[in-house]
Amino acid sequence: MRHTITVLVENEFGVLSRVVGLFSGRGFNIDSLSVAPTHEESISRMTIVTRGDDQILEQITKHLNKLIDVIKVIDFTDESAIERELALIKVTAEDADRAEVLRIVDIFRANVIDVTPRSYTIEATGSPSKIDAILELLRPLGLKELVRTGPVAIGRGAKGWKG
Amino acid sequence: MKLAGARILLECLKLEGVDTVFGYPGGTVINIYDELYSFPDIRHILPRHEQAGVHAADGYARASGKVGVAIATSGPGATNTVTGIATAYMDSIPLVVITGQVPTALIGNDAFQEVDIIGITRPCTKHNFLVKNVKDLAGIVKKAFYIARTGRPGPVLIDLPKDVQVAVTEFKYPDKVDLRGYKPTVEGHPRQIEKAASMILAARKPVIYVGGGVVIANASDELREMADTLQAPVTTTLMGLGSFPEDSPNSLGLLGMHGTYYANMAVTECDLLVAVGARFDDRVTGKIPAFAPHAKIIHMDVDPTSIRKNVRVDLPIVGDVKDILARLGKVLEGNRDGVKSFHKNIKPWRTQIDDWKAKHPMGYKESSQAIKPQAVIRKLREISEPDAIIATDVGQHQMWTAQFFGFTRPRTLLSSGGLGTMGYGLPAAMGAQAAFPERQVIAVCGDGGFQMNLQELATLVQNRLPVKICVMNNNYLGMVRQWQELFFERRYSQTVMELPIDFVKLAEAFGAAGFTASKPEEVEETIRRGFATPGPVIMEFKIAREEKVLPMVPAGASLNEMVLAS
Numbered sequence: 001m002r003h004t005i006t007v008l009v010e011n012e013f014g015v016l017s018r019v020v021g022l023f024s025g026r027g028f029n030i031d032s033l034s035v036a037p038t039h040e041e042s043i044s045r046m047t048i049v050t051r052g053d054d055q056i057l058e059q060i061t062k063h064l065n066k067l068i069d070v071i072k073v074i075d076f077t078d079e080s081a082i083e084r085e086l087a088l089i090k091v092t093a094e095d096a097d098r099a100e101v102l103r104i105v106d107i108f109r110a111n112v113i114d115v116t117p118r119s120y121t122i123e124a125t126g127s128p129s130k131i132d133a134i135l136e137l138l139r140p141l142g143l144k145e146l147v148r149t150g151p152v153a154i155g156r157g158a159k160g161w162k163g
Numbered sequence: 164m165k166l167a168g169a170r171i172l173l174e175c176l177k178l179e180g181v182d183t184v185f186g187y188p189g190g191t192v193i194n195i196y197d198e199l200y201s202f203p204d205i206r207h208i209l210p211r212h213e214q215a216g217v218h219a220a221d222g223y224a225r226a227s228g229k230v231g232v233a234i235a236t237s238g239p240g241a242t243n244t245v246t247g248i249a250t251a252y253m254d255s256i257p258l259v260v261i262t263g264q265v266p267t268a269l270i271g272n273d274a275f276q277e278v279d280i281i282g283i284t285r286p287c288t289k290h291n292f293l294v295k296n297v298k299d300l301a302g303i304v305k306k307a308f309y310i311a312r313t314g315r316p317g318p319v320l321i322d323l324p325k326d327v328q329v330a331v332t333e334f335k336y337p338d339k340v341d342l343r344g345y346k347p348t349v350e351g352h353p354r355q356i357e358k359a360a361s362m363i364l365a366a367r368k369p370v371i372y373v374g375g376g377v378v379i380a381n382a383s384d385e386l387r388e389m390a391d392t393l394q395a396p397v398t399t400t401l402m403g404l405g406s407f408p409e410d411s412p413n414s415l416g417l418l419g420m421h422g423t424y425y426a427n428m429a430v431t432e433c434d435l436l437v438a439v440g441a442r443f444d445d446r447v448t449g450k451i452p453a454f455a456p457h458a459k460i461i462h463m464d465v466d467p468t469s470i471r472k473n474v475r476v477d478l479p480i481v482g483d484v485k486d487i488l489a490r491l492g493k494v495l496e497g498n499r500d501g502v503k504s505f506h507k508n509i510k511p512w513r514t515q516i517d518d519w520k521a522k523h524p525m526g527y528k529e530s531s532q533a534i535k536p537q538a539v540i541r542k543l544r545e546i547s548e549p550d551a552i553i554a555t556d557v558g559q560h561q562m563w564t565a566q567f568f569g570f571t572r573p574r575t576l577l578s579s580g581g582l583g584t585m586g587y588g589l590p591a592a593m594g595a596q597a598a599f600p601e602r603q604v605i606a607v608c609g610d611g612g613f614q615m616n617l618q619e620l621a622t623l624v625q626n627r628l629p630v631k632i633c634v635m636n637n638n639y640l641g642m643v644r645q646w647q648e649l650f651f652e653r654r655y656s657q658t659v660m661e662l663p664i665d666f667v668k669l670a671e672a673f674g675a676a677g678f679t680a681s682k683p684e685e686v687e688e689t690i691r692r693g694f695a696t697p698g699p700v701i702m703e704f705k706i707a708r709e710e711k712v713l714p715m716v717p718a719g720a721s722l723n724e725m726v727l728a729s
């Protein structure tokens with residue numbers, strides 16, 4: 001089962017390698033990972049998408065918690081979180097296809113951020129499934145390049161992660 | 164007061180109460196060594212190899228319960244520590260290892276003797292630190308010791324660049340550590356403890372399965388009290404040996420691959436398994452589906468990742484076993500009627516266990532021709548002092564020691580269980596002897612593993628560490644040979660040690676004494692002479708070459724499928 005895990009870490013040298021090394025060393029999967037500092041200078045926030053059964057997920061979260069530099073681990077499995085991902089998509093767009101691409105961009109509230117006579121580069125944000133959906137529609141037109149950030153996640157409601 | 168980094172490091176060690184360090188100098192730690200002159204209270208022991216230095220710090224830590232400290236220079240000095248660090252990591256041993264590093268400005272430049280020891284040791288340390296600013300040094304040392312000894316202990320490495328050792332700053336040792344990401348749970352949850360008590364009292368066929376966590380937590384007294392209250396059978400892992408007296412009628416001895424028949428049968432048939440500071444290693448469980456198949460499992464461990472890692476657990480209790488056992492003991496004592504009927508309920512189970520003990524006691528075939536290694540171990544027990552510390556190497560002799568010595572006190576067996584590091588025994592004994600100069604310290608080695616760190620004879624002699632070394636010489640890499648005998652049709656590929664070594668001359672070359680026993684009747688005399696001779700001694704026992712360690716559960720088989728001694 002797919003899980004989105006948020007990991008709040010000390011913003012210190014080598015923390016990313018500790019986290020990544022933990023996953024590779026114990027044979028856990030990483031589908032995607034994103035990391036950046038938070039508004040508190042000393043804390044960085046990672047969002048990791050992983051998969052595994054309950055026993056594996058339990059081990060993953062326990063092992064993450066065991067790292068000295070990890071301050072908090074949140075396993076978002078249900079509807080308690082909002083996930084967003086950014087994708088930059090370079091798609092072939094010639095002749096009649098150009099209008100079709102724009103129509104898709106419009107439907108998904110995406111933006112065209114670069115234009116040439118033979119291509120469009122599109123910026124799309126949304127839930128991972130929304131990104132999957134726009135890609136599905138663009139694929140037959142000819143994808144030249146794709147970059148996805150992997151999702152970031154935040155809990156719903158008024159509370160921050162500290163409660 | 165403004166001090167240089169090298170000086171600050173040693174001031175911190177002093178404030179941590181460090182009395183002994185095992186270290187090896189080199190270009191990037193030369194400043195630390197220079198400052199050492201000002202610290203007469205810190206005994207520095209120079210091993211002949213950094214790996215041995217770390218094993219010695221590890222032996223010091225296991226025997227004393229204190230944090231072991233080792234120092235090495237950058238590059239090759241640092242890489243030589245890795246096996247020692249990994250050995251300590253696998254067995255949860257508290258160490259602080261300090262490595263020199265090239266100056267910060269050169270890091271990443273493939274500088275002379277530069278190696279990314281932080282990267283290399285990340286997966287085999289509990290935590291590690293690169294000190295980039297001398298202002299952080301004191302705080303990092305404080306954290307390192309705190310992390311090493313608390314929670315589930317483990318080795319911590321501090322990588323200290325040369326320029327940081329030279330840089331000067333105001334020295335103040337922090338009196339508190341605050342790590343927001345590290346708050347180990349010490350106290351067991353009261354409700355879980357209550358539940359454990361009722362599960363125990365409801366059991367008909369309970370077994371207490373004790374691991375190294377009880378040694379680490381110094382919880383032997385609490386364990387013994389609980390076992391006395393319950394009169395329930397106790398089996399220990401290799402790492403748990405000594406934490407429960409094997410001369411108690413409740414003791415089942417070792418379990419697992421080379422465990423006793425009765426311990427493995429009891430675990431297979433039990434209806435409740437109470438795991439205390441043990442981690443369900445594959446050497447212990449054998450085939451998982453057949454491990455304690457009828458049992459409910461209670462698991463007490465300070466490290467949540469140990470719980471449900473290998474086996475399902477019905478009742479987890481996270482915390483320090485000293486705390487948990489003490490409070491569990493109180494709950495049980497508070498329920499006299501419950502305990503009374505428990506005693507009645509487990510009577511048939513105790514009878515069953517006695518039958519198993521009578522049917523297949525621990526034993527071996529005696530011989531008047533060849534020296535049986537098991538006989539040597541039993542003799543050692545008989546002649547050695549009650550508080551003697553035994554360090555083993557890895558292999559058959561290690562298992563014979565575990566099976567036949569009969570440990571009764573915690574921290575008297577030092578053995579590399581998790582990593583199984585050949586070459587561990589001699590330097591670990593050296594470290595234990597440094598911690599306890601007055602106690603008898605015995606290293607039990609095979610002829611193979613002894614040769615992996617025999618250079619430490621020089622350290623023993625130089626530092627007047629009178630370790631008594633028993634070399635169980637079968638002229639084989641015996642444990643591997645045993646597997647080849649059993650599973651590879653006796654094809655002894657590369658396990659025959661072709662060259663016979665003259666261990667007596669070898670000892671003498673280092674200024675130590677050496678004795679050899681080649682017949683059974685010489686065993687006792689050799690041990691007595693060895694013990695009576697001052698200083699380090701090698702006692703070589705030319706043992707029955709193809710003796711096997713039995714019982715044995717073949718790897719991957721279930722615990723009740725044992726090959727037994729005939």
Ligand SMILES: Cc1cc2nc3c(=O)[nH]c(=O)nc-3n(C[C@H](O)[C@H](O)[C@H](O)COP(=O)(O)OP(=O)(O)OC[C@H]3O[C@@H](n4cnc5c(N)ncnc54)[C@H](O)[C@@H]3O)c2cc1C
Binds near residue numbers: 399420421482579581
């Ligand atoms: C050749 C060879 C053969 C072997 N055969 C056997 C065998 O037959 N039988 C056997 O038992 N072993 C055997 N071993 C050893 C085996 O590999 C493991 O090292 C051993 O079984 C692990 O012991 P343990 O479960 O007690 O765990 P340890 O490694 O001692 O781990 C201790 C556990 O206690 C926890 N802990 C630590 N401190 C505390 C605390 N304060 N409070 C609570 N919990 C704490 C830790 O988190 C950990 O889970 C063999 C090794 C070798 C090299």
Ligand SMILES: Cc1ncc(C[n+]2csc(CCOP(=O)(O)OP(=O)(O)O)c2C)c(N)n1
Binds near residue numbers: 642
């Ligand atoms: C560093 C290292 N290398 C290899 C092994 C694999 N190994 C385990 S036991 C053993 C044989 C040990 O032989 P010896 O030291 O003579 O002891 P014996 O088994 O004969 O008692 C070997 C090679 C190991 N455990 N450690």
